[in-house]
Amino acid sequence: MDVVSKLHRIARQRPDYPAIIDRHGTTTFRDLYLAATQQAQELETHPDHSSGVAVLRATPNAAFFIQVCAALMVGRTPLVLPARVPEAEALRAVQAARRCGCQPWKAVLAVSGHGQVPVLTHGESPTVPRKARALGMRPGGRALFAAPMYLNGPFEFALRQLLLGGCIILTPRFEAEQWLESVRGHKPDWAFLVPTQIQQVWDACPPRAFHSACSSLRLLVHSSAPCPPQLHQRLAAALGPERVAEYYGTTLYDGTFSPYTSRGAGGTPLPDAELRIVDPSRWPVEAGTQGIIEGRSRAGLISHRTDQPCTGRSEWQSVGDLGKRIKDTDRIEVTDVSVPGRAIVAGIKVAVAETHDTLSAHPAVQGCEIRVRPHDRFGSVLSAVVQTTDPSLTPAVLRAWCAQRLTPPQRPHAIELRRTAAFDHTTL
Numbered sequence: 001m002d003v004v005s006k007l008h009r010i011a012r013q014r015p016d017y018p019a020i021i022d023r024h025g026t027t028t029f030r031d032l033y034l035a036a037t038q039q040a041q042e043l044e045t046h047p048d049h050s051s052g053v054a055v056l057r058a059t060p061n062a063a064f065f066i067q068v069c070a071a072l073m074v075g076r077t078p079l080v081l082p083a084r085v086p087e088a089e090a091l092r093a094v095q096a097a098r099r100c101g102c103q104p105w106k107a108v109l110a111v112s113g114h115g116q117v118p119v120l121t122h123g124e125s126p127t128v129p130r131k132a133r134a135l136g137m138r139p140g141g142r143a144l145f146a147a148p149m150y151l152n153g154p155f156e157f158a159l160r161q162l163l164l165g166g167c168i169i170l171t172p173r174f175e176a177e178q179w180l181e182s183v184r185g186h187k188p189d190w191a192f193l194v195p196t197q198i199q200q201v202w203d204a205c206p207p208r209a210f211h212s213a214c215s216s217l218r219l220l221v222h223s224s225a226p227c228p229p230q231l232h233q234r235l236a237a238a239l240g241p242e243r244v245a246e247y248y249g250t251t252l253y254d255g256t257f258s259p260y261t262s263r264g265a266g267g268t269p270l271p272d273a274e275l276r277i278v279d280p281s282r283w284p285v286e287a288g289t290q291g292i293i294e295g296r297s298r299a300g301l302i303s304h305r306t307d308q309p310c311t312g313r314s315e316w317q318s319v320g321d322l323g324k325r326i327k328d329t330d331r332i333e334v335t336d337v338s339v340p341g342r343a344i345v346a347g348i349k350v351a352v353a354e355t356h357d358t359l360s361a362h363p364a365v366q367g368c369e370i371r372v373r374p375h376d377r378f379g380s381v382l383s384a385v386v387q388t389t390d391p392s393l394t395p396a397v398l399r400a401w402c403a404q405r406l407t408p409p410q411r412p413h414a415i416e417l418r419r420t421a422a423f424d425h426t427t428l
Helices: 003-013 029-045 062-073 088-099 130-134 152-163 176-186 195-204 207-213 229-239 352-360 395-403
Strands: 018-022 025-028 053-057 077-081 106-112 115-123 142-145 167-170 190-193 219-222 244-248 256-259 273-278 291-297 301-305 322-325 332-336 342-345 348-351 367-375 379-388 414-419
Touching: 003 029, 003 062, 003 152, 018 029, 018 062, 025 029, 029 062, 053 062, 053 088, 062 077, 062 152, 077 088, 088 106, 088 115, 106 152, 106 348, 115 352, 130 152, 142 152, 142 176, 152 167, 152 190, 176 195, 176 207, 190 195, 195 207, 195 219, 195 229, 207 229, 229 244, 273 322, 342 379, 348 352, 352 367, 352 379, 352 395, 395 414
Parallel strands: 018 167, 053 077, 077 106, 142 167, 142 190, 190 219, 219 244, 379 414
Antiparallel strands: 018 025, 106 115, 115 301, 244 256, 273 291, 291 322, 322 332, 342 348, 367 379
């Protein structure tokens, strides 16, 4: 079923049911369908100067998802970008893919090598309930998101929940107290967080208060990085193991789902997702042997980078994560998500080279080094050592430079200036 038909059916069946709850209020399915239809009509009546691509700046509100639905209604590809990332290069890449016959229903940026490239997804429609149901979402359910919508996981999960006929609750940004307030006030039955966020929520209130605040949650799903064992145990004790699950997946392939009730290590691949473990030559290795995780889909869901050809079929792909297959099962245990050139800051994967190149582009910077450091709150952060001969350059100036060009996780948490002999080192 296409997006137009699916939204029309949901709007007809439950017109007054909330589709999106954001800081501005509630948007019903009737409101969503009518607003998206109107925008779709406007798109069709205006010349398409973007070659079938709709560049959308991700914001955690109904207006953004109305734009997404409108683009899908007229067959355009939503290219979802953060607020300050330049669009020209990504737009050209997606346009080129469409000219070659690729018809993706979403395009998002993902870390690849030393930078970010658009990843295109096509094939199985987002209206198909397979993945949403596998992740524990339900028609009529209420899902809470407190992550940037330019990230593949939160964006795709939220869109699938909408097209399943469920409500999405969007917070402007993540703050532990605000998240707890949203859970208490809107009573979601499903929520998505990353382990560093869960730790902050846990630190914000006692275990009993955490249990009480999350009483409406049927399932709390976490992803992005492995959950520390101690936090894993606390969650299971506070909520009950049947109400917590871990999802592992990437922009290139569906991954595994592991309820805390599961016995043993690892997670089971989602329905119609295939995972294997290979050596550096891409030959499969025996169960219990660590290797590179590769994945592909049997459901017709195809994802690939714009610098890869669109073959029209699902290929084995990897982002460099390591794991091993549990003997005599199809379960996969993720053992290492540390990839050279990539850091995970507050649950978000960033390319270290992008931060380096952005700082190096400042006219007063002669050179810089980017380091990845552990951090109690965010798991890890970036820091920068910058060489300069300019006496007027300060960390504040460089912070403002980065704020105009990088997302918050990409920005250096600390900046050290190293000047020539006439000036002292400055650190902030």
